[in-house]
Amino acid sequence: MQKLAPLSLSNKSMKTTLLPVIAISAVFTLSACQQTPDYDYLSGETMGTSYHISYQLPEDADEAAIQASIDKRLQQINDSMSTYQADSTISKFNQLGKDIPITIDADFAHVLDVSRIVYQQSGGAFDPTVMPLVETWGFGSTMTVERLQSPPTALEIAQAKALVDFESIVQKEQSIYKTKDGVELDFSAVAKGYGVDVIADVLRDDYQIRNYMVEIGGEIATSGVNNQQQPWQIAIDAPIEDSTVSERQTISAIRQPIHTDNQMYLATSGNYRNSVIFDGQRYSHTIDPTTGKPIAGGAPSVTVAADSVALADAWATALTAMPYHKALSVAKAQNLAAMFVVLADDAKVDGSDGRVSDEASDDSIDDWQVVQTPAMQALRADKQL
DSSP: OOOOOOOSOSTTOGGGGOOOOEEEEEOOOSOTTSOOOOEEEEEEEETTEEEEEEEEOOTTOOHHHHHHHHHHHHHHHHHHHOTTOTTSHHHHHHHSOTTOOEEOOHHHHHHHHHHHHHHHHTTTSSOTTOHHHHHHHTOOSSOOHHHHHSOOOHHHHHHHHTTOOGGGEEEETTEEEESSTTOOOOOHHHHHHHHHHHHHHIIIIIHOOOSEEEEETTEEEEESBOTTSSBEEEEEEOOOTTOOSSSOOEEEEEEOOOOSSOEEEEEEEEOTTSEEEETTEEEEEEEETTTTEEEESBOSEEEEEOSSHHHHHHHHHHHHTSBHHHHHHHHHHTTOEEEEEEEHHHHTBOSSSSOBOSOBOSOOOTTEEEEEOHHHHHHHTOOOO
């Protein structure tokens, strides 16, 4: 498997704080004597994380050709949007001054469109120009109490916030430019989801593969059935502090429903593995672009199902970048299929009038509670199987 250059998922990424909390599982109900179809499994590294693909092999399939097609598309995405590559389109754009246009490819344009939609609908909670604030707060791969004890001054925050300006990014046909010097783009909080969409397109459109699961760093697309001829089922971890990928507890699951397209697109964002407690308050790496400060009181885990993984990825990031009750309100207002995993005490009040939340379910482990929007309830209520 070709190793691709990472796509800014280090200390220069808004997404660093949003480690995936999805575990992949399948429903196994067929008898042992029943013959199952032949599935292939691919894995590798891309965008600073790993990917996993499980798919039903077509007859006379050229596995090497499928592998090469996937590698080629992932490399194209890196060449377009990796801030680790000095010669990528996004790196060149970030180095330009104001009013200087640069030609962008279709991948770049699509991710920019998705980013702008979620930016507008989230009230700016999702903003791919947030990097100056991340750097000002010094949020790298590890966040320390010492940094919170000596945070940036109000002036430093204001200066960085002045460069967080998605409105200054202008697109005209196949080119973009900025109207303010110093503004930069970073698509790390949406590019993994888009990478999943692209791989799914390769499998479906180039090789007519209908049964597959594609995952990059916790963002997932599924289609058809698994190798037990059952709908794919994705398990959601409880956001237990200090838990690891190998030591996790499942708190809920989302099964692929029966729809006309028979597909599902999911993304999960969480900050519980990268947070610290200072002065009695838990802080995550996640910056709220609208305030310029780290989120306190945000949902430890948010899962979103949408029409594409890129859209789900961006929305999961946006909802994680808001205080929990605001995020729940926005998700319901936008009719998002969203699942929040929060402390049980937080789930009891909806944040507006003190009423007990009617979205709370009984999928809890110890102190954790699953809260879901009506759209997510409807998604999970599929009884057609």
